[in-house]
Amino acid sequence: MNTIKSLFFSVIILIVLGGCKNKPDDYYLRDLQEAGVKLTVTKNKLGDFQLGQIIYEYELENQLHIVKYPNSYGSSKAYSVKFKGDELMVLSCEYDFTYGYAADELDMIWTKSKYFTTDKGLGVGSTIEEILAAYPDAKISPCLKFNGISVAVLSGQVHFLFESAAYRGSVKMDKDFVITTDRLHLESKCEILAVGYNIY
Numbered sequence: 517m518n519t520i521k522s523l524f525f526s527v528i529i530l531i532v533l534g535g536c537k538n539k540p541d542d543y544y545l546r547d548l549q550e551a552g553v554k555l556t557v558t559k560n561k562l563g564d565f566q567l568g569q570i571i572y573e574y575e576l577e578n579q580l581h582i583v584k585y586p587n588s589y590g591s592s593k594a595y596s597v598k599f600k601g602d603e604l605m606v607l608s609c610e611y612d613f614t615y616g617y618a619a620d621e622l623d624m625i626w627t628k629s630k631y632f633t634t635d636k637g638l639g640v641g642s643t644i645e646e647i648l649a650a651y652p653d654a655k656i657s658p659c660l661k662f663n664g665i666s667v668a669v670l671s672g673q674v675h676f677l678f679e680s681a682a683y684r685g686s687v688k689m690d691k692d693f694v695i696t697t698d699r700l701h702l703e704s705k706c707e708i709l710a711v712g713y714n715i716y
Contacts, residue, residue, distance in 0.1 A: 545631060548599060557634045559670040562605060562625040562711045567673075569622045571595065571609050582607075593620055604629050608712075624712030626677075632709055634674060639709050645702035647676050656697070661715060662708060668715075675715045677708040 548555065553563060560567045581598045595607040605627040609620030633639040636650040644667060648654055651669040659666040659677055667676040682704035 544600070544602075548631060551599070553599065553604070555631050555633065557632050557639065557674060557709065557711060559673040560711065562627060562632060562709070565597075565605070565607060565622060565625050567622055567625070567711060567713065571607065571620045571622055602629075605632075624710060624715060626708050626710035626712075628708055634670070638676070638706075640706050642676065642706050643702065644676075644678065644682065644700055644704050644706075647706070648697070648702075656700070659715060662710075664707075666710075666715060667706075673711060673713065675710040675712070676706040677710055677715075678704050678706060 555563060557563075583596050583598065584593060593609050593611070595609070596603050597605045597607060605625055607622055608624040608626075610623050611620055628640055630640045638647055638650055644656075647667050647669065654667050654669045655672060656665055656667050659675070662677045664677055664679040665682055667678070668674065669676070682701050
């Protein structure tokens with residue numbers, strides 16, 4: 517009888533521990549969905565933000581989950597989009613003189629969140645091998661801005677970014693400056709997913 521009780525309680529403990537392990541991701545994703553946050557990535561959009569969109573400082577300052585922070589892109593500005601204290605994405609904007617003071621045009625969006633995915637269900641955490649299988653026309657190029665390599669898909673505007681450890685030795689490129697796959701670590705996982713016009 518004691519053996520049956522012990523077995524029963526062991527099963528209950530395993531179920532509870534298993535549930536606790538999955539809770540943070542499950543609850544965070546549910547909260548994102550209930551808040552209406554879009555999690556799709558297309559060739560010109562990441563979530564709710566679109567390339568070329570004009571961002572006004574006074575609009576952002578009224579939304580507590582979006583904050584400005586210093587960036588290293590010269591005269592451009594960057595905004596951190598946060599949800600429940602965690603950074604969801606970064607918006608990089610170039611100043612647009614057409615719209616007057618405090619108007620910025622969105623020229624790059626990037627994220628380290630695994631919740632944003634393309635039409636093929638790929639995003640941060642996807643491997644080079646998975647990306648090349650889903651997008652045979654993908655182009656692999658050096659990415660100085662993020663000190664690594666870019667696997668570009670969807671007309672070259674969606675970039676899966678990997679650190680330099682994703683390839684062996686020196687980078688080998690063809691005549692079009694596209695990195696060949698023979699020196700890549702195909703199992704390397706994407707660290708940053710970016711949408712932009714010029715991410716090299």
